[in-house]
Amino acid sequence: MDFPSLTPGAGDDVPLYLQLYWRYRDAIASGKLRAGDRVPSVRSLASEINVARGTVELAYQMLTSEGYFSPRGAAGTFVSPRLALLGETAPMAAPTPPAPAPFEAEMAAGVPRPFQLGLPALDAFPRKTWVRLAGRRLRMMDLASMVYPESAGYGPLRHAIATYLGISRGIACTAHQVFVTPGYRAALDLVCRTLLKPGDEGWFEEPGYPFARQFLTSAGMRLAPIPVDGEGLDVSHGMQRAPNARFAVATPTHQSPTGETLSLPRRLQLLDWAAQQKSWIVEDDYDSEFRYHGRPLPALKSLDRDGRVLYTGTFSKVLFPGLRLAYLVVPAAHIERFAQAASQLGGPASVPVQATVADFMEQGHFARHLRKMRTLYAERRGYFVDALDEVFGDDLYVQPQAGGIQTLAYLRRAFARRSDVSIAEAAHRHGLAVHALSRWYGSTPTGSGLLMGFTNIPDREAALALSRRLRAAAKAG
Amino acid sequence: MDFPSLTPGAGDDVPLYLQLYWRYRDAIASGKLRAGDRVPSVRSLASEINVARGTVELAYQMLTSEGYFSPRGAAGTFVSPRLALLGETAPMAAPTPPAPAPFEAEMAAGVPRPFQLGLPALDAFPRKTWVRLAGRRLRMMDLASMVYPESAGYGPLRHAIATYLGISRGIACTAHQVFVTPGYRAALDLVCRTLLKPGDEGWFEEPGYPFARQFLTSAGMRLAPIPVDGEGLDVSHGMQRAPNARFAVATPTHQSPTGETLSLPRRLQLLDWAAQQKSWIVEDDYDSEFRYHGRPLPALKSLDRDGRVLYTGTFSKVLFPGLRLAYLVVPAAHIERFAQAASQLGGPASVPVQATVADFMEQGHFARHLRKMRTLYAERRGYFVDALDEVFGDDLYVQPQAGGIQTLAYLRRAFARRSDVSIAEAAHRHGLAVHALSRWYGSTPTGSGLLMGFTNIPDREAALALSRRLRAAAKAG
Numbered sequence: 001m002d003f004p005s006l007t008p009g010a011g012d013d014v015p016l017y018l019q020l021y022w023r024y025r026d027a028i029a030s031g032k033l034r035a036g037d038r039v040p041s042v043r044s045l046a047s048e049i050n051v052a053r054g055t056v057e058l059a060y061q062m063l064t065s066e067g068y069f070s071p072r073g074a075a076g077t078f079v080s081p082r083l084a085l086l087g088e089t090a091p092m093a094a095p096t097p098p099a100p101a102p103f104e105a106e107m108a109a110g111v112p113r114p115f116q117l118g119l120p121a122l123d124a125f126p127r128k129t130w131v132r133l134a135g136r137r138l139r140m141m142d143l144a145s146m147v148y149p150e151s152a153g154y155g156p157l158r159h160a161i162a163t164y165l166g167i168s169r170g171i172a173c174t175a176h177q178v179f180v181t182p183g184y185r186a187a188l189d190l191v192c193r194t195l196l197k198p199g200d201e202g203w204f205e206e207p208g209y210p211f212a213r214q215f216l217t218s219a220g221m222r223l224a225p226i227p228v229d230g231e232g233l234d235v236s237h238g239m240q241r242a243p244n245a246r247f248a249v250a251t252p253t254h255q256s257p258t259g260e261t262l263s264l265p266r267r268l269q270l271l272d273w274a275a276q277q278k279s280w281i282v283e284d285d286y287d288s289e290f291r292y293h294g295r296p297l298p299a300l301k302s303l304d305r306d307g308r309v310l311y312t313g314t315f316s317k318v319l320f321p322g323l324r325l326a327y328l329v330v331p332a333a334h335i336e337r338f339a340q341a342a343s344q345l346g347g348p349a350s351v352p353v354q355a356t357v358a359d360f361m362e363q364g365h366f367a368r369h370l371r372k373m374r375t376l377y378a379e380r381r382g383y384f385v386d387a388l389d390e391v392f393g394d395d396l397y398v399q400p401q402a403g404g405i406q407t408l409a410y411l412r413r414a415f416a417r418r419s420d421v422s423i424a425e426a427a428h429r430h431g432l433a434v435h436a437l438s439r440w441y442g443s444t445p446t447g448s449g450l451l452m453g454f455t456n457i458p459d460r461e462a463a464l465a466l467s468r469r470l471r472a473a474a475k476a477g
Numbered sequence: 478m479d480f481p482s483l484t485p486g487a488g489d490d491v492p493l494y495l496q497l498y499w500r501y502r503d504a505i506a507s508g509k510l511r512a513g514d515r516v517p518s519v520r521s522l523a524s525e526i527n528v529a530r531g532t533v534e535l536a537y538q539m540l541t542s543e544g545y546f547s548p549r550g551a552a553g554t555f556v557s558p559r560l561a562l563l564g565e566t567a568p569m570a571a572p573t574p575p576a577p578a579p580f581e582a583e584m585a586a587g588v589p590r591p592f593q594l595g596l597p598a599l600d601a602f603p604r605k606t607w608v609r610l611a612g613r614r615l616r617m618m619d620l621a622s623m624v625y626p627e628s629a630g631y632g633p634l635r636h637a638i639a640t641y642l643g644i645s646r647g648i649a650c651t652a653h654q655v656f657v658t659p660g661y662r663a664a665l666d667l668v669c670r671t672l673l674k675p676g677d678e679g680w681f682e683e684p685g686y687p688f689a690r691q692f693l694t695s696a697g698m699r700l701a702p703i704p705v706d707g708e709g710l711d712v713s714h715g716m717q718r719a720p721n722a723r724f725a726v727a728t729p730t731h732q733s734p735t736g737e738t739l740s741l742p743r744r745l746q747l748l749d750w751a752a753q754q755k756s757w758i759v760e761d762d763y764d765s766e767f768r769y770h771g772r773p774l775p776a777l778k779s780l781d782r783d784g785r786v787l788y789t790g791t792f793s794k795v796l797f798p799g800l801r802l803a804y805l806v807v808p809a810a811h812i813e814r815f816a817q818a819a820s821q822l823g824g825p826a827s828v829p830v831q832a833t834v835a836d837f838m839e840q841g842h843f844a845r846h847l848r849k850m851r852t853l854y855a856e857r858r859g860y861f862v863d864a865l866d867e868v869f870g871d872d873l874y875v876q877p878q879a880g881g882i883q884t885l886a887y888l889r890r891a892f893a894r895r896s897d898v899s900i901a902e903a904a905h906r907h908g909l910a911v912h913a914l915s916r917w918y919g920s921t922p923t924g925s926g927l928l929m930g931f932t933n934i935p936d937r938e939a940a941l942a943l944s945r946r947l948r949a950a951a952k953a954g
Contacts, residue, residue, distance in 0.1 A: 061619045112624055119624065127618050134615050141604050142538045146797040147589055147596065182659060183823040193695065198675065215821060218670065320623040322827050344692060346660040349826055350799050 016051055018111060020059035028068055028079060037079045039069065114466050115452040116433040117406050120317055122456060124376055126369060133359045137352040144351050151347035152339055153180025153327070154354035160361040161313075161327050169288065170298030171311060176335050179328045180348045184284065185215045187312045187328040192219045194334070194341040195280055195310075196246060203238045203248035207440035207447060209256045212249060212284070221247075225442045228255050232262030235269045247280040248273075252300040253288035257408055257440050257451050259401035267300055274308040281309045287317045289370050291403035292378040307331030315357060317405060318370060324349050325357060377405060377455055380463075384454040387463035391471050396450070408437065410449040415474070420448040423474045430473035432466070493528055495588060497536035505545055505556060514556045516546065591943050592929040593910040594883050597794055599933060601853055603846060610836045614829040621828050628824035629816055630657025630804070631831035637838040638790075638804050646765065647775030648788060653812050656805045657825045661761065662692045664789045664805040669696045671811070671818040672757055672787075673723060680715045680725035684917035684924060686733045689726060689761070698724075702919045705732050709739030712746040724757040725750075729777040730765035734885055734917050734928050736878035744777055751785040758786045764794045766847050768880035769855040784808030792834060794882060795847060801826050802834060854882060854932055857940075861931040864940035868948050873927070885914065887926040892951070897925040900951045907950035909943070 027033040039045075042060055046053040060077065063069040070080040112119055137145075152158070158175040165171040165178075181187045196202075198220025204213055206225035216223060224242040227234050232255050238248065248270065252262035262270070274281050283300045301311040314326035325348060330338045348354065360366050385398050388409060395415045399408040411420060424436035427450075434452055438445035457463050504510040516522075519537055523530040537554060540546040547557040589596055614622075629635070635652040642648040642655075658664045673679075675697025681690055683702035693700060701719040704711050709732050715725065725747065729739035739747070751758050760777045778788040791803035802825060807815045825831065837843050862875050865886060873886040888897060901913035904927075911929055915922035934940050 058619075061617055064617075111620055122620060122623050125623065131616055131618055135612060138611050138615060139608055140538055140541075141608055142535075143588055143599060144799075146599050146602070146799045148793075148798045149801070185821070185823050198697070211821075218821060220675070316625075321625045322621075322623045324626070324823070324827055344662070344688075344695060346662050346801070350801055350830060353827060353830070 016055045017058040020056060021063060021111065024059065024063055025068065033079050035079055035081050038076050039079065041076060112456065113431055113433040114457070114469075115427075115454075116456070117435060117451060117453040118316065118321065119453055120320060120405070120455055121373065121376060121380070122320065123458065124373065125320060126365065129365055130356070130360065133363075133365075134352070134356040137355045137359070140352075145355075149347050149349075149351045149354070151342040151345065153178065153348055154351050154358065156362070157354045157358040158327075160358045162329075164361060164366070165299075165311075165313075165329065169285065169313075170302035171329065172302075173329050174332070177329050177332055179330065179338055179342055180354060181326050181328055182324045182348045183316075184286065184312060184314050184326045185211065186345070186348075187326050188212060188215055188282070189219070190328055190338060190341055190345065191247075191280070191282060191310050192216070192221070193345070194330075194337050196221065200246040201242055201244070203233070203242060203245050203250075204442060205233055205250060205255060206442055207257055207437060207445070208249070208442070209251070209284070210440055213442055216249070223442060227446075228258055228260060230260055231266050232260045233266065233270070235266050235273065239273055244277060245279060247282060249282045249284065250300070251284045251286065253285055253291075253297060254401065254404040256284070256286065257406065257435075257437060259399055259404050259406075259408060261297060261402060262300065267303060271300070271303060271306070271308065275306040279308065283309050283311045285311060285313050287404050288313075289318050290374055290377050290405055292374065292381070293402045301329065304331075307333055318366075318373070319357065319360075323353060323357070325354065380457055381407065381454050383460045383463040384452075384457050384467075387460070387467040390464065391467040399449075405455050406451055406453050408449055408451055410437075410447070416448075418474075420450060422477070424450065426477050427470055427473045430469060430476075432470055432473060434470065493532045494535040497533060498540060498588065501536065501540055502545065510556050512556055512558050515553050516556065518553060589933065590908055590910040591934070591946075592904075592931075593933070594912060594928060594930040595793065595798065596930055597797060597882070597932055598850065598853060598857070599797065600935065601850065602797060603842065606842055607833070607837065610840075610842075611829065611833040614832045614836070617829075622832075626824050626826075626828045626831070628819040628822065630655065630825055631828050631835065633839075634831045634835040635804075637835045641838060641843070642776075642788075642790075642806065646762065646790075647779035648806065649779075650806050651809070654806050654809055656807060656815055656819055657831060658803050658805055659801045659825045660793070661763065661789060661791050661803045662688065663822070663825075664803050665689060665692055665759070666696070667805055667815060667818055667822065668724075668757070668759060668787050669693070669698070670821070671807075671814050673698065677723040678719055678721070680710070680719060680722050680727075681919060682710055682727060682732060683919055684734055684914060684922070685726070685919070686728070686761070687917055690919055693726070700919060704923075705735055705737060707737055708743050709737045710743065710747070712743050712750065716750055721754060722756060724759060726759045726761065727777070728761045728763065730762055730768075730774060731878065731881040733761070733763065734883065734912075734914065736876055736881050736883075736885060738774060738879060739777065744780060748777070748780060748783070748785065752783040756785065760786050760788045762788060762790050764881050765790075766795050767851055767854050767882055769851065769858070770879045778806065781808075784810055795843075795850070796834065796837075800830060800834070802831065857934055858884065858931050860937045860940040861929075861934050861944075864937070864944040867941065868944035876926075882932050883928055883930050885926050885928055887914075887924070893925075895951075897927060899954070901927065903954050904947055904950045907946060907953070909947055909950060911947065 024033070033039070040048065042053055042056045046056045060069060064071055068080055069077050071077045112122070155175070157180055158178040161178045162173050162175045165173060179190060181190060199222065201222045201224060202216065203226045204216070204223040206227050213223060224238070224245060226238040226241065232252060233250050238245070250262065250270070252267065254261065270281060273279070281300065285299055288299065299311060301309045308331070311329040312326060315323050316326070384407060388396055388398055395413050396409040397412050399410065401407070411418065415423065420436035420438050424434045427434040434450050437447050437449035437451055457466060501510070510516070517525065519530055519533045523533045537546060541548055545557055546554050548554045589599070632652070634657055635655040638655045639650050639652045642650060656667060658667060676699065678699045678701060679693065680703045681693070681700040683704050690700060701715070701722060703715040703718065709729060710727050715722070727739065727747070729744065731738065747758060750756070758777065762776055765776065776788060778786045788806040789803060792800050793803070861884060865873055865875055872890050872892050874889050876885040876887065878884070888895065892900065897913035897915050901911045904911040911927050914924050914926035914928055934943060
């Protein structure tokens with residue numbers, strides 16, 4: 001295989017290591033590189049194509065961890081001999097599906113594509129600190145990490161979460177109220193199994209987070225779509241449409257996907273309704289940590305005098321999704337019931353992982369990382385919004401937002417006549433993980449726009465290049 | 478605090494490190510040791526009470542990881558200052574509940590008690606190898622480990638499982654048929670969501686694994702208890718009692734809890750029934766790896782010509798439960814449906830953990846460990862059965878078994894008049910995690926006996942001491 005074909009194109013907007021990674025995968029898939037072939041060393045390839053060694057190293061690491069490459073120490077790095085066993089098929093590891101439906105792309109595993117939603121800035125995570133803390137926990141390998149973990153979560157992590165929520169979200173809770181789960185949906189599962197039964201009716205934001213809608217529907221819940229406006233969930237509408245609903249799911253801090261904040265009057269109205277109906281409010285506080293303008297509002301839970309709010313948060317957006325860690329805060333009166341349900345479900349991730357997060361929080365790395373990301377995301381959002389403006393002008397209207405890690409752009413003028421789904425699909429065919437707003441509706445969509453993650457767009461140039469690529473994709477159809 | 482109170486009693490059957498651990502916890506709970514107190518160094522305590530340094534080290538590690546101790550490098554080790562914040566209450570980490578109902582004890586987290594079911598030999602796990610492999614994966618910290626893991630499991634691990642099942646369980650399957658889950662119940666969840674619906678009827682072994690019964694019932698399944706005899710599940714009985722059942726859950730290799738093997742005629746009869754009814758068989762092959770006499774029987778799945786068997790296995794018994802990793806093999810025709818359901822559930826543990834297991838398997842450590850454990854468990858079971866015989870004589874009848882990691886002893890003579898539940902509860906009050914057989918029935922129990930794990934009983938002396946302690950507990954009531 002000749003080196004030049006690996007030379008990354010200059011003006012391209014995809015990070016160099018990803019370009020390298022993909023070209024190697026293509027070369028293997030097409031048979032240009034075969035099982036057992038030796039590949040150039042990091043040093044020689046880096047000097048040959050004139051990129052930093054770190055860039056080549058990262059690509060090689062990815063290829064190795066996914067089973068494409070097999071390093072043999074001083075002998076060099078080889079295309080994995082295992083690939084031969086697989087015959088013509090590519091290895092299964094981390095296949096980025098060619099063009100999944102926009103809907104399924106959000107949680108897609110494997111190498112993230114531009115605009116992927118729900119991801120923190122992967123390049124800005126303090127890996128060294130993490131690896132050091134996790135390594136310490138790993139080497140302990142004590143009994144607690146070998147036997148079944150506590151189904152409610154590792155004690156010190158529950159403590160650390162309770163402390164954090166008290167300080168930064170205004171939530172007064174004890175560690176006993178905190179249940180660690182392997183993700184947001186597992187937290188919903190716990191709520192369903194503990195407080196709800198199939199057939200129960202619930203309010204669901206319209207538009208709203210599709211995965212939660214899908215999960216609740218498959219759990220047998222009947223969802224009443226309640227519209228969202230500039231003050232967030234329209235509580236009066238909900239009280240008219242489904243006054244006796246058993247529960248309401250809401251994203252008060254940054255409505256998902258519109259980014260609107262639930263106003264204080266609405267908050268009080270919602271809490272009032274729940275108290276009177278003895279209904280439950282599930283507060284999904286998925287990215288409240290990232291607020292760029294003004295003071296962050298305390299969580300809805302902080303106003304919950306009657307114990308009707310089930311508060312959920314996740315480490316996916318503030319650390320990284322691969323952790324598979326989220327949490328649920330339950331009213332003190334129901335700890336026992338939740339503990340019972342949690343013991344039936346089998347609990348969250350392994351103890352060393354939970355312990356590492358606890359260490360990370362207790363030693364102050366968490367607060368420091370959040371502060372840095374707040375600044376970084378405000379900056380990256382700025383690059384992206386400016387670039388959209390420069391490339392699309394009045395064809396897109398970018399929804400102003402006080403925080404969050406995704407941008408919503410409504411279609412205008414030339415684009416207004418096209419469906420957001422067709423544009424999102426065109427973008428997907430060009431490798432861009434854009435979501436269509438109308439796919440976030442449970443009933444007939446009343447809005448049309450594009451949802452895009454911006455946390456992994458490193459600078460002005462990348463933002464511009466990606467915006468141009470999006471425009472070209474939309475035009476090409 | 479004076480050292481002598483920590484001197485482990487000579488004839489005691491609890492491992493020394495656990496005695497040390499408990500005495501420190503007691504000392505902290507009772508206020509003899511306070512937050513901020515310095516504790517003796519490992520070296521000086523070991524020499525003072527004349528035990529190996531490794532023993533003290535293990536106890537200190539446990540106390541540190543659970544938040545009781547706080548090491549400060551050269552300054553020494555201290556009782557954690559955090560304990561002061563908790564006031565009078567003990568820290569939450571890994572509380573071993575004083576005497577949980579026998580039923581709940583099986584999955585109990587924290588320090589295991591004697592006879593705990595479902596645990597491998599924790600002292601015989603190759604920790605060094607594991608820590609080395611896991612450390613390598615941790616330091617990679619590539620993108621794949623940061624983003625959402627594949628919901629069906631990490632590719633190379635699915636490959637390794639498929640290969641292993643082909644060689645050791647006679648199951649011909651591709652990696653695409655393997656779904657990695659965070660435990661056996663998550664595998665059941667996947668089956669319920671994909672192939673079953675609430676209200677569906679299913680055969681369930683009587684007696685049978687309580688956690689699975691509980692989980693399926695809470696998922697809305699109607700379970701028909703089907704008795705077990707010397708040939709395992711009584712298929713004819715099932716065909717009479719619930720001929721149109723949509724599914725059957727079975728433990729063909731070592732019936733849980735009787736240890737009986739499903740005979741070949743019964744296997745064929747069960748497969749026939751399922752093929753004709755288009756019903757599903759869930760094969761729970763939880764500890765097939767441990768077979769002491771005769772050749773291991775291939776899995777039921779290996780005879781499955783019609784694609785009716787859903788095969789499940791777990792790493793809890795062959796590696797350790799803290800991993801939270803199990804797997805499900807689905808018929809090739811249904812891969813898509815399962816992939817869809819798995820993507821809704823959010824997938825298994827983090828990628829580095831899965832990758833470490835894959836490495837462990839691919840590099841031959843797994844096969845080597847299984848071989849060693851087969852010999853070790855045969856030996857430890859021998860110690861335990863001999864000890865029961867010496868201490869209880871004809872008052873207990875130990876069910877012969879060809880494999881598995883737990884022992885079932887039926888009550889005879891003097892004990893036959895007492896309920897197994899009262900004896901198990903008495904044992905629990907004395908710190909022994911004995912299960913009552915009658916609690917493993919869904920309807921009226923027809924058998925009475927004691928279920929005990931033996932994998933962590935290291936030698937003849939411990940086996941004798943524990944048997945005596947069990948007899949004393951049973952007598953004291």
